[in-house]
Amino acid sequence: MDESQSRSSHVVKIALLTNVIIVLMKGGAALVTGSSVLLAEAFHSAADTSNEVLLLLGMKLSRRPPDREHPFGYGKEGYFWGFVVSILIFGIGAGLSVFEGIQKILRPHPLSHIWAGYLVLGGSALCDFISWRVAFKEFMPLIKRLGFFGAIKKSKTPAIFIVLLEDTAGLLGVILAFLALSLSQIFENVVFDGLGSIGIGVLLGFVAFLVSRETKSLLIGEAVSEDDLKKIREAIKGVPEVQEVLELLTMHLGPDEVLVNVNVNFVDGLNTDQVEEAIDKVEKAIRNVLPAVKQVFVEAESLRREKA
Known part of the structure; x- marks a missing residue:
């Protein structure tokens, strides 16, 4: 408990x-x-x-x-x-x-x-x-x-x-x-x-x-507070490989359980391995500022462009 x-x-x-x-x-x-x-x-x-x-x-x-x-x-x-x-x-x-x-x-x-x-x-x-x-x-x-x-x-x-x-x-x-x-x-x-x-x-x-x-x-399904949302956004922007946060969605699964779904535009020139490493950094940064986050889903815009 x-x-x-x-x-x-x-x-x-x-x-x-x-x-x-x-x-x-x-x-x-x-x-x-x-x-x-x-x-x-x-x-x-x-x-x-x-x-x-x-x-x-x-x-x-x-x-x-x-x-x-x-x-x-x-x-x-x-x-x-x-x-x-x-x-x-x-x-x-x-x-x-x-x-x-x-x-x-x-x-x-x-x-x-x-x-x-x-x-x-x-x-x-x-x-x-x-x-x-x-x-x-x-x-x-x-x-x-x-x-x-x-x-x-x-x-x-x-x-x-x-x-x-x-x-x-x-x-x-x-x-x-x-x-x-x-x-x-x-x-x-x-x-x-x-x-x-x-x-x-x-x-x-x-x-x-x-x-x-x-x-x-x-x-x-309620989102996190405006203060927590701002903390998450700033934490993501603090990752060097992140160029822009395009969309950030959150939902409380319980009092201390939060789901985060974020669409991130990474800087150009990253290969697949570097993007995966950057995604790990984003997840870690989010959990550092809001430990209640249990589930994180990161959508990489640069990968979407590569696949297109």
């Missing part, structure tokens, strides 16, 4: 542990109080727990070595399971929360032992914050350069930004649940409890949209 996957695995395992605790607390509180908003939060945390299991599965499957049917390896397994996570967030988290909220509004029933709900929300907020802090710390360098949503868009490590989004939604969900319980108690109207549940569902629907959009883009 490389360093990036090790960090991602650590973030996901912390999130899994905290969410298991949160599910038990919120589920118990929902039964005691009869609160729809606490039940919605339990659905939310149950979905997050399932998601962490799937993310760990994706990371494990993505480490399988290349074979005849998958010559570029299984790096995109992580992206696939990240997309499945978005479906679960929408189906289990958002769908059930909205449904439960509507049911509470249409068939209201009084709340009881609301103090237990406040106590559990406090404990849940603490657990969510612990997990959120671990994920945020890993994501901080990217956030400093690109901002929160920019970092999510440019990140090639879905496990970390999914956990960060889930925990952010978890903290916001706790705030919504607290407001819903408070308003229900102050105005003695459980409609606020139902509205809080619907609000949590809408929040999770937004998170599901963000996760699905970014993981879909990674599944289709």
Whole structure:
């Protein structure tokens, strides 16, 4: 397991542990109080727990070595399971929360032992914050350069930004649940409890949209960042035999697996052996500036002209 996957695995395992605790607390509180908003939060945390299991599965499957049917390896397994996570967030988290909220509004029933709900929300907020802090710390360098949503868009490590989004939604969900319980108690109207549940569902629907959009883009195939692309181009130009870089294509096969296809115009007068040696230099130069590059395909323009 490389360093990036090790960090991602650590973030996901912390999130899994905290969410298991949160599910038990919120589920118990929902039964005691009869609160729809606490039940919605339990659905939310149950979905997050399932998601962490799937993310760990994706990371494990993505480490399988290349074979005849998958010559570029299984790096995109992580992206696939990240997309499945978005479906679960929408189906289990958002769908059930909205449904439960509507049911509470249409068939209201009084709340009881609301103090237990406040106590559990406090404990849940603490657990969510612990997990959120671990994920945020890993994501901080990217956030400093690109901002929160920019970092999510440019990140090639879905496990970390999914956990960060889930925990952010978890903290916001706790705030919504607290407001819903408070308003229900102050105005003695459980409609606020139902509205809080619907609000949590809408929040999770937004998170599901963000996760699905970014993981879909990674599944289709994203290029490396502009900075990395510039580094690769400059490294190729630094090879003495290279006259011009005609075309440079890149794609992430996984968080730390990059494919590079480059069309190079070498200087005139090189024979076949010299061109082959120059190609080796190009490949080495690319890997020196970006170790994540696992596959390099170099098309030599001078050889094409010779064959023509």
